[in-house]
Amino acid sequence: MSNSNIAPFIKWAGGKRQLLAQIRERIPESFNNYYEPFVGGGAVVFDLLPTSAVINDINKALVNAYKQICNASDAFLKNLKELDEAMWEDGKGYYYSLREHYNDKLMREEFDVELAALFVFINKHCFNGLYRVNGKGLFNVPYNNSRKASSDEKNIKAISEYLKSVTILEGDFQVACQNAKKGDFVFIDSPYAPLNPTSFESYTKEGFDIESHKRLADLYDELTARGCYCMLTNHNTELINELYSNKGYKIDVVSVKRMINSDATNRVGEEVIICNY
Ligand SMILES: C[S@@+](CC[C@H](N)C(=O)[O-])C[C@H]1O[C@@H](n2cnc3c(N)ncnc32)[C@H](O)[C@@H]1O
Structure with a gap:
């Protein structure tokens, strides 16, 4: 074990x-x-x-999430908490608005802590956790109808500590x-x-x-x-x-x-x- x-x-x-x-x-x-x-x-x-x-x-967005969790776990958790708390009554509308925002940032290559939080939020709220992009590189997976919180703070902190000793490549x-x-x-x-x-x-x-x-x-x-x-x-x-x-x-x-x-x-x-x- x-x-x-x-x-x-x-x-x-x-x-x-x-x-x-x-x-x-x-x-x-x-x-x-x-x-x-x-x-x-x-x-x-x-x-x-x-x-x-x-x-x-x-996958650049995925590697960005590893790097941000490693180097900026507090800012990452703050961003993710804000995304969870701001969720609209209409989870579907909220998910699609965040997906659009995520894709805009992706196209502008803004690999920052906000993108990492959006990446995790979207992963937790998209169908089956799939990561699929279209021919233009835009993420296009639909909503999974979940309104659950996106992260477990204790787990993210433990991951962040562990990743400090890891070499992260993209x-x-x-x-x-x-x-x-x-x-x-x-x-x-x-x-x-x-x-x-x-x-x-x-x-x-x-x-x-x-x-x-x-x-x-x-x-x-x-x-x-x-x-x-x-x-x-x-x-x-x-x-x-x-x-x-x-x-x-x-x-x-x-x-x-x-x-x-x-x-x-x-x-x-x-x-x-x-x-x-
Ligand atoms: C089967 S998944 C790995 C799943 C992983 N073992 C887990 O438990 O989540 C394969 C991964 O390979 C990545 N990948 C695809 N082509 C690659 C390449 N040429 N070089 C490195 N990674 C690649 C994908 O982005 C994907 O994350």
Whole structure:
């Protein structure tokens, strides 16, 4: 069991909370630095709380939220509390007005503490915690009808304390792992390989295509050659098996409930946990 008293501050597509027990069972007995190049909501890093960690994501608004919570937790909490308290009777109208304000700031690239608070408010009040943007990069997920408060002050304070010892990067996974060395542990939870052509797989307007999965498999091989411990999770699909089979990696298949899926009949599935040790 983990000793962590920290929970993710957002709900995130592909969040690893339900796989935590299986992930914990498989982490290396000891390692030097921890790398998580696709951190998303951070379910794994907040569970393991490694002492020397590097976290990364390509989503600028998400990384801004991590940085603001780390460096300006009081201002962040004040902003978020104000957003919660100012909620109109008409939650729907309020949500859409904040979504518009959020998109205006995003387009002006105002990556500040206000944007971080808006990001979390919107995450807590949008459908299924999805982060989806249109071709112009505008966030377009509808309201989830919730009027709940957006944050837990104690949790945000604990996250802020922990993040002070963490290196927070924003960008592509390959760059984020460039300094990983022998004895470091790299936990890799990329966007999922598609189950079918309509699967939810686009987290940013860039998406994560088949070429990205191939590039990631090359990186996995390279990190293995460097002597890093690597653990990767994904759907149990043909593509993933093709990319990681016959290389001496251990591929375990585990069952999961799929949380974000518009097709209610397809809510139980298989994932793989691939380790090179
Ligand atoms: C499956 S989610 C990670 C979920 C995370 N494990 C959790 O528990 O919340 C994948 C993440 O990869 C990010 N991403 C997509 N393309 C990327 C890239 N090229 N480099 C780094 N991160 C990327 C997405 O923004 C998303 O947050």
